[in-house]
Amino acid sequence: MTKADQIDAAEAVRIDFIEKIGVIAQSEGLPRIAGRVLAMLLYDGERVSFGQLAEALQVSRGSVSSSVRMLESQQLIKRVAKPGDRQDYFQVVDNAFAHMVEASAMRVRRAAEDIEETLQNIPVSESGPRERVADYVAFYRAMGEGLDTTAKALRKAK
Numbered sequence: 001m002t003k004a005d006q007i008d009a010a011e012a013v014r015i016d017f018i019e020k021i022g023v024i025a026q027s028e029g030l031p032r033i034a035g036r037v038l039a040m041l042l043y044d045g046e047r048v049s050f051g052q053l054a055e056a057l058q059v060s061r062g063s064v065s066s067s068v069r070m071l072e073s074q075q076l077i078k079r080v081a082k083p084g085d086r087q088d089y090f091q092v093v094d095n096a097f098a099h100m101v102e103a104s105a106m107r108v109r110r111a112a113e114d115i116e117e118t119l120q121n122i123p124v125s126e127s128g129p130r131e132r133v134a135d136y137v138a139f140y141r142a143m144g145e146g147l148d149t150t151a152k153a154l155r156k157a158k
Contacts, residue, residue, distance in 0.1 A: 014043055014044075017039055020039075021042075022036040022039065033057065033059055033063045034066075034067035036067075037064065037071060038092070041077055041090060041092045042096075047090065048090055050088055050089075050090070074100070075096075075099040076092065077091065077093060098151045098154040108143045112140035
């Protein structure tokens with residue numbers, strides 16, 4: 001395999017990764033572009049400007065803007081500067097994966113609380129529904145505990 005073939009193969013893997021993460025993000029309810037932005041920043045490991053993101057991903061600046069805001073709000077990427085350059089650049093934050101898990105844990109805890117509220121309103125005489133709904137609360141509580149443990153492990157790994 002020639003050097004050019006190796007570069008082409010490496011770029012194909014990079015492109016495939018970026019697209020896969022876009023699809024995964026979309027399956028989790030996020031915009032595909034947000035997943036692609038995160039994937040590019042993660043894979044390349046560099047500070048990338050707003051314009052570079054739009055050009056490299058072949059998407060509108062508006063799509064990049066909304067995706068960047070979402071990823072920043074989830075503490076997955078951050079805005080950084082380069083000395084002497086007035087453009088904004090973006091990079092993946094430290095502990096980004098722990099932030100992802102913590103956000104999932106928060107959503108799971110909220111779901112458990114919502115289901116718990118319903119459980120409290122089921123009459124005691126309705127033992128079947130109470131038991132099944134209680135099992136559902138227990139499921140979400142266990143998920144939350146597992147995600148908390150995972151987030152702690154990810155933070156320690158850094």
